[in-house]
Amino acid sequence: MAIESFGTEQAARKLRLGMVGGGRGAFIGAVHRMAARLDDKWEIVAGALSADPENAKASGADLGLDPDRAYTSWQDMVKGESNREDGIDAVSIVTPNHLHFDVSKAFLEAGINVICDKPMTVTFAESQELVRIADASGVQFVLTQNNTGYPLVRQARAMVADGTLGDIQVIRTSYVQDWLTTALDAEGQKQAAWRTDPKLAGAGGSIGDIGVHAFNLAAFISGLELEEVCADLRSYVPGRQLDDNANVLLRYKGGATGTLWTSQVAPGNYNRLSIGIYGTKGGLEWVGEDNDNLYYTPFGEPTRTITRGGPGAMDVANAGTRMPPRHPEGYIEGFGNIYSNAAEMIWAAKEGRDPDPFATDLPTVRDGATGLAFIEACVQSSNEGAVWQKVAKAG
């Protein structure tokens, strides 16, 4: 493998980005900003970074925002940015989950492209409404189910789609953490507190916070529609309001079945996301911790290790590759692909042209709705004793 010119940088022009949430003390906002900066396609120019006005101002200053554009409410920001000639091209929504709907709605209705963190809304019903709003808006809605930005996850999807694995029969996926093994939430740790509060996080705990990533990963790679779940959700830490562990059986349209496990109480696991997907002709395995490798077994032949940027990497993977093989890329780089692709989609729309085909496969508002359908089906299945529950179809 020769070292050639990798990478997606092409920066002569930048889109203007705003952000709702993500002020001091937040976590995911900073990740979005690093992802947005990586390929130099975005400039952050506005924000409603905190519900606390003082924090909002201070956080705006941290980011070097024009003080006029460091809004103290997202409502002001919608208005302010809509009225400017140089208003933002897109807004990143990185608030706790319960605000995603209102904020998304407002910006979409103002004709501003939206990049929204997951889970998309707190309820499936809201998500369905958002589908209609997004469809009507005529602008982009991109959901940061960021694992779909990993180059080899995209290759896995392509390999399934082109029939390399034959018919998919079996899927195993999991996302496992340990940080809620103790009662961090009761101790007031900020990240733990909102993620375990149904008013802020929605009905799902681990299933909504991380299980939905595993669901989405399986859906993205397999291209299959999930029809039914049987989910046994538990909250192992006394007093915790939402599940911290979920064991789920999956049934896909067409006959594939699977298991999904998510946990926040599995000591020794920090962010272990993994998937195995098996068809009549071969199998694929991928682990987020080792994102630069994809393990592919054509049935009856030795397993191949396909390394990002190396032999066997497909164009769809190389399109999102910045570094030569085994100079590791990671979470921010995969997330950065979502932002760079979103930029391309917005430019293409502005310019009335077809976007780069490798930029088009972004998680959509429908994927968000599907995620909510999955979460709600799991919660309802579990509430009824872990019985089979149909997964609602996103409109």
Added chain:
Amino acid sequence: MAIESFGTEQAARKLRLGMVGGGRGAFIGAVHRMAARLDDKWEIVAGALSADPENAKASGADLGLDPDRAYTSWQDMVKGESNREDGIDAVSIVTPNHLHFDVSKAFLEAGINVICDKPMTVTFAESQELVRIADASGVQFVLTQNNTGYPLVRQARAMVADGTLGDIQVIRTSYVQDWLTTALDAEGQKQAAWRTDPKLAGAGGSIGDIGVHAFNLAAFISGLELEEVCADLRSYVPGRQLDDNANVLLRYKGGATGTLWTSQVAPGNYNRLSIGIYGTKGGLEWVGEDNDNLYYTPFGEPTRTITRGGPGAMDVANAGTRMPPRHPEGYIEGFGNIYSNAAEMIWAAKEGRDPDPFATDLPTVRDGATGLAFIEACVQSSNEGAVWQKVAKAG
């Protein structure tokens, strides 16, 4: 780690072993024989090695048996060995599953110790009868759920038992193969044919052949009683009579939950047995392919790699260790521990003394019955649409 004298060899005397099944063309019989020979505690002196008389004779000659003791039926063998002064001390039963019950019964009733392959019987009802027969027999019944012979599996059990992990909350286990991805059974491959024939193998396909190993591994390490399962069994290869993939939810007495996945149609997996077990104070992970390491995480501390024979290995593990750390041991060595421990149990009984405590933790007739209860509960759960099914308690 100094190289010291490892190993369990102490061979001045040998017990006499017979074998039912395991003739030419069989697989597991040869494994039992290698395991029995490893520590030189057994001598194979008799056999009813095949239902085909010619094969039985030829196979006996292969093993150097006295032709008088190369029986052409197991019934003859029971009689013949019972009548000899130097009759066998124990019999290994390595036939297809459907014969386990009758053969075990006959030898137990003849007062001959039994070492029986898994699954113990074809039905739970039979297994319960065998419990009573074994209890009444006054001799040993050892079930070769051989994974319990791995030194670090035994250490894992000891660590759970001594409270190192706190209260166990979550278990994930799986046993995955790919050899039945195509219709080998329909093509007449011998191993595939009997394992997918309900008359020979029982009601479970993958769940009975390999899923029961994952179940047993979880039970052995956790010490927990499985109360309920919800199992979705599938047979993906057209025409196959038994399941080749099973997705199972687990509920243990006391509140722990888990998932169990078994498959014979997952390309790239040959014999991937693994478990993760997580409690309030820590987690353990073990993979059969990497049996010489146990990964232990005390919550909030870095993961420790405990290597067989190395620092952190406990006496219970060292007792079954023959080689210094990282001179790999494997399947035969773990299996050999079952045989060497069985010999010790039999000697201790002969001599009216307590056995070496490290030899006592062998899989019993009750473990066999529990395995059948598990298999039947899974099959019944699945047959009713994958609903929760109580696991019968072994008497």
Added chain:
Amino acid sequence: MAIESFGTEQAARKLRLGMVGGGRGAFIGAVHRMAARLDDKWEIVAGALSADPENAKASGADLGLDPDRAYTSWQDMVKGESNREDGIDAVSIVTPNHLHFDVSKAFLEAGINVICDKPMTVTFAESQELVRIADASGVQFVLTQNNTGYPLVRQARAMVADGTLGDIQVIRTSYVQDWLTTALDAEGQKQAAWRTDPKLAGAGGSIGDIGVHAFNLAAFISGLELEEVCADLRSYVPGRQLDDNANVLLRYKGGATGTLWTSQVAPGNYNRLSIGIYGTKGGLEWVGEDNDNLYYTPFGEPTRTITRGGPGAMDVANAGTRMPPRHPEGYIEGFGNIYSNAAEMIWAAKEGRDPDPFATDLPTVRDGATGLAFIEACVQSSNEGAVWQKVAKAG
């Protein structure tokens, strides 16, 4: 491990960065730019991006540079930027090796901070002169031996320094690739061509291009001074002018010894950088491909896996950490730490204050000179038949 606020972003103000080299078709320039952008501490405002004026202009436009600051020669850039009120705070030098000296000298003498790619110069003599120039300049000279930016490499250095390993006795390090297994250079592949041309790359091929990274990694972690080398350099591809494989014995001051292997002709290796360092009390192992883990063995205890951001990670590692554990970080993130630390050093100097102590341990002009001393010693050792050769001390 709770998800808390990680990361080094703090962006209210940005330094102005220029770049020499790194235009269209170049590789490492884009890496520097991504690294510089990651934490938002730099803005790229000027460049002499190519020796070819047309490419220089076009590449400047790619980066959105003011056309006046897209210089067609680095000499013009020194002049132009020196004369501006808003001239660059620092220059990144990412040209082929043979230009590093002249360009560094010119910017240093103009009082502009320099961030220079490795190897620092083409000869040790030049490097010594650059030491004097940098010392006299009063500005920062930062060498992008970027592996020193990985959080766990910094932790390894800290663990050695605080005596955790006892006295270091043995070091093993290697950096292995395969991209020059065939005669890419002869086929005119641009990256291959200059890296194998002694006029552009200097006297070392693999030893200068990648071996110096392994040397530097060992020096950075161990803190030991290399006294002697015995190096056997080979050029396996017919017609190649510089070495593509080097086997080196190392002797450090104080008695530690080691081996260093570097290769560009080892199929299956893309960028495999690794080190093991062993002392009287313990050992450390780290592999670049798996940069988020550090394997630490206190002698006589089980190996600990220390994960970036997780339990056991020290403050010095956490200071350069952006993501929670097992959301992988990689090459760009480690490189980004060099850029963010450099920014802090420059701001501290501007403000007449002490810098953040975690920002101070950057590779210096003396490290660059030490690298050249290593390369030249290896080349000379090999030229004389692979005999022991003293490594010159950098002034």
Added chain:
Amino acid sequence: MAIESFGTEQAARKLRLGMVGGGRGAFIGAVHRMAARLDDKWEIVAGALSADPENAKASGADLGLDPDRAYTSWQDMVKGESNREDGIDAVSIVTPNHLHFDVSKAFLEAGINVICDKPMTVTFAESQELVRIADASGVQFVLTQNNTGYPLVRQARAMVADGTLGDIQVIRTSYVQDWLTTALDAEGQKQAAWRTDPKLAGAGGSIGDIGVHAFNLAAFISGLELEEVCADLRSYVPGRQLDDNANVLLRYKGGATGTLWTSQVAPGNYNRLSIGIYGTKGGLEWVGEDNDNLYYTPFGEPTRTITRGGPGAMDVANAGTRMPPRHPEGYIEGFGNIYSNAAEMIWAAKEGRDPDPFATDLPTVRDGATGLAFIEACVQSSNEGAVWQKVAKAG
């Protein structure tokens, strides 16, 4: 991969084995016995198990030997067994190194086949004499460089031999332990004491005890003749008489070069033996701790994981395979292949027929002599300051 009948068992008849050394308190003798028993081709019937008569008798009883054949000196054993009608077919020599020569000589001259542990003798001169004696004896001399018994090591050799890798250019090998990090030898630990005593072990410490395994592995796989070494041997523990760490450069006939590192003072390593071998067309990597996998990269294609017993395993590997893929085999199994192949060679000689071709590639007396030549060249190279030293050619 279907489960079929694996394994090399075929036991109708057994050869008679004697053993010199290997009594109570010894280590490697027990390993030889397990290896010999595994496939049931040997019966241990005689021994001179210890130089201490009491231990010799007691150890003989442990093994169930006829007391007449539990000799108190190997000289008696040569005589006693030579005079018996049912005398041993072969003797295993598992004493400390300094006795290998005399004992081998005596048994060879008595026309008894010899299986001798490594290193074969204490000096190269002795080894050369043994070559002549063995050649003249007309019986088998098998050296237990046991790593050559691993199925995938044999496959690696076959892949090099058939040109799969092209011309071999680069080799990297190492064998690393940590058990001598402290002064165990000074504390009287038996294994440590003799292995660091030049009178018992010979001139090499780590280089003779384990380095020779790495050398042998490289020679076996590559088929290349080592011409020169440059070795820097150190004894890091004060007072230790022999080297505990060795850094070695290698030059092979035909132009390949390499590095060999061996250490007994590298905390965290128990028995880490590994090799990488790279040619013009591809590379192979193998690690003893993971002996059931071989990593093969055809240049420019993804790396293949070839698993013992699985797809891509060659006949030469399958011939030494007992278990299906990923039921792990290990050290004893590989060692067992040496014993089973030795049995086949002896039977074939007895019967005047050609042996099974897969049994013929055993380490010979010449390989033993080559090992001594390597050890002596390393010691002499190091003694002269780590200069290049020709490796003597074994006659």
